[in-house]
Amino acid sequence: MKKGLLIILSGPSGVGKGTVRKYIMNRNALPLVFSISMTTRAPRANETNGVEYFFVSREEFQKNIDNDNFLEWAEFVGNRYGTPKSYVEEMRNQGKNVILEIEINGAEQVLKKVKDDRVVSFFLAPPSLRALELRIRKRKSEPEEVIQKRLAKGKSEMEKAQNYDFIILNDNIKRAGDEIISIIKKLDED
Ligand code: 5GP
Numbered sequence: 001m002k003k004g005l006l007i008i009l010s011g012p013s014g015v016g017k018g019t020v021r022k023y024i025m026n027r028n029a030l031p032l033v034f035s036i037s038m039t040t041r042a043p044r045a046n047e048t049n050g051v052e053y054f055f056v057s058r059e060e061f062q063k064n065i066d067n068d069n070f071l072e073w074a075e076f077v078g079n080r081y082g083t084p085k086s087y088v089e090e091m092r093n094q095g096k097n098v099i100l101e102i103e104i105n106g107a108e109q110v111l112k113k114v115k116d117d118r119v120v121s122f123f124l125a126p127p128s129l130r131a132l133e134l135r136i137r138k139r140k141s142e143p144e145e146v147i148q149k150r151l152a153k154g155k156s157e158m159e160k161a162q163n164y165d166f167i168i169l170n171d172n173i174k175r176a177g178d179e180i181i182s183i184i185k186k187l188d189e190d
Contacts, residue, residue: 011124012154014136072109
């Protein structure tokens, strides 16, 4: 059986990775599973443990680092985020495509570590930095200081776009999502 694709969806915080990922999964056009990350961040009002993330304490996160349970992990604006390794491996070995929705440092780690040819990386880009700022502010879930940190980070993250297989402009969720689906479909058929 063919190993499932490892699909990296990255890009600056607030660009809409989550929305585009959900659109892609809801279209049901592809056999695709989402890798739920572990984070030390507190859940937002609309988030559920085990759906968007596994929300854990810093101690529990550290235990997972010590036990080498992560495919990658990164610190982002004061919190830690990591991809549990075993789920990704199991799913891919069952022939299922796995999508990772992760920030830039984590994506770099995965690209360095996973050397098989069934890996594809997407950089989701905002139409402008102003558009990114508006999206982050619309979320209304964080204090100004954190918003500023996310924005500053977003600017430097944009410079990494050329390291990815595909740069996708998120000018419209459906358009961006459909573009990603058609690329994955082609790769899936190979
Ligand atoms: P947020 O707090 O907005 O949910 O996430 C902050 C950033 O961390 C986002 O860019 C998100 O995509 C990223 N992220 C989520 N899960 C992971 C993960 O497992 N590893 C890494 N490196 N980044 C992640």
